[in-house]
Amino acid sequence: MRNQNKLLALLSLDDYAALEPVLEPIDLPQGFVLSAPGEPLEHCYFPFSGVISTVVTSPSGKRTEIGLLGREGVSPSSIALGAADAPYLVVMQVPGHGARVPIGVMRRMMEASPPLKRLLTRWAHVALSQAAFTALSNAIHPVDERLARWILMCHDRVDGDAIDLTHEFLAIMLSVRRPSVTVALHVLEGKQLIYSHRGTIIVRDRKALEQFAVDSYGGAEREYERMFGDIQDITRKSA
Numbered sequence: 532m533r534n535q536n537k538l539l540a541l542l543s544l545d546d547y548a549a550l551e552p553v554l555e556p557i558d559l560p561q562g563f564v565l566s567a568p569g570e571p572l573e574h575c576y577f578p579f580s581g582v583i584s585t586v587v588t589s590p591s592g593k594r595t596e597i598g599l600l601g602r603e604g605v606s607p608s609s610i611a612l613g614a615a616d617a618p619y620l621v622v623m624q625v626p627g628h629g630a631r632v633p634i635g636v637m638r639r640m641m642e643a644s645p646p647l648k649r650l651l652t653r654w655a656h657v658a659l660s661q662a663a664f665t666a667l668s669n670a671i672h673p674v675d676e677r678l679a680r681w682i683l684m685c686h687d688r689v690d691g692d693a694i695d696l697t698h699e700f701l702a703i704m705l706s707v708r709r710p711s712v713t714v715a716l717h718v719l720e721g722k723q724l725i726y727s728h729r730g731t732i733i734v735r736d737r738k739a740l741e742q743f744a745v746d747s748y749g750g751a752e753r754e755y756e757r758m759f760g761d762i763q764d765i766t767r768k769s770a
Contacts, residue, residue, distance in 0.1 A: 532556075532630055535579035537603040537759060538654060546647050549640060554630040559583075561695075565606050565621040572616055574631040576606045581627015582688050584704065585662075586620045595669070595706035596681075597662045599624065601688025603755065608658035610637055611651035624700065625689060653758045661751040672747040674707055675715040679744035681705065682725065682732060687752070692734040719743070 532554055533539045533547055542550065559565075559581050566572055568588070576583070583606050585598040597619065600606060606621050607614070641648040668677050681704060685694045701712045716732075719725045724740045726733040734740060741748060 532577075532579070535602060536577045536605075536629070538605050538650065539577055541650060541759070543644075543646055546640070546644050549644075550632065553632050553636050555632070557629060557631050559623045559627050559629055561623050561626040563623040563626075565623070566617060567620055568618050569616055572607055572610075572614065572634045574634055575610055575637045576629055576631045578602050578604075578606075578627055578629035580629070580690070581623055582625035582685055584622055584624035586622065586703065587618070588620065593706070594703050596704040597665055598658055599661075599684060599688070600658070601627075602629070603688070603759070604654055604658070605651070608655045610634065611641065611648060611655045613638075624704070625685065625695060657751075657755050657758050660754040664750040667750075668747045669706065674705060674711050675718045676744055676747045677705055678712070678715040679719060679724070679740055680747040682719075682734065683737075683740060683744060683748050684751075686734050686737065692737075694732045694734075695730055696732065697730045 532551070533542070539547065539550075554577070557576075559576075559578065565574070565576050565583065578600070579602050581601065583600050584596050585606075586594050586596050588594045600608075607617055609617055641651065668680055672680070678701070681701075682694065685696075686692070698709050698712045698716075701716075702709045705712065705715075716725070716727045719740070720727055722739070722743065724734075724736050724743060726735055
């Protein structure tokens with residue numbers, strides 16, 4: 532299990548030996564709720580595959596995604612900050628599998644191991660940085676560039692070039708109406724960057740997609756690399 536998640540792979544031998552007996556393998560189907568707003572955090576999840584989405588909801592019920600992660604991280608990122616709950620929904624966006632640990636066990640392990648706490652604090656910093664770049668992109672970039680960024684971020688975290696998602700889910704992730712998603716997908720398809728059919732997006736030209744996304748993509752990824760190394764070292768080479 533250690534080599535299937537970046538943070539687990541970065542643990543010291545002693546920390547991983549202490550954690551391994553309490554790692555519970557778990558399937559993570561699409562729509563699986565890892566934590567809900569205002570509810571006590573019960574587990575830390577280390578994904579080995581799939582994509583996890585963090586979604587915030589306004590008082591009127593409008594939703595938008597503020598972050599996503601795959602096997603490069605852990606949920607909740609706030610574990611290092613001592614939070615008992617969170618004001619947002621954390622849900623599986625792309626199905627996968629992983630392992631989880633009771634939140635109390637992780638807290639005790641962090642208290643006993645300063646290196647583990649430093650590692651998880653760095654991860655919290657990276658997650659906050661991604662949320663900041665997402666807010667920036669939502670404010671200044673058009674929908675088609677934001678969609679390109681989002682596809683690239685998912686592509687970083689999945690095996691192969693296919694990403695299974697509906698227009699409805701995309702609309703929530705980008706905080707736009709479904710017709711806007713359809714138009715943006717047609718733009719990317721027209722440039723032969725992706726192929727979209729019946730809830731599946733296939734990346735056709737990764738390099739050109741990055742060029743189309745311009746500066747909407749790359750900021751959070753550079754910060755992750757500064758903290759942990761290339762995100763694709765784990766997402767493309769895990770076994």
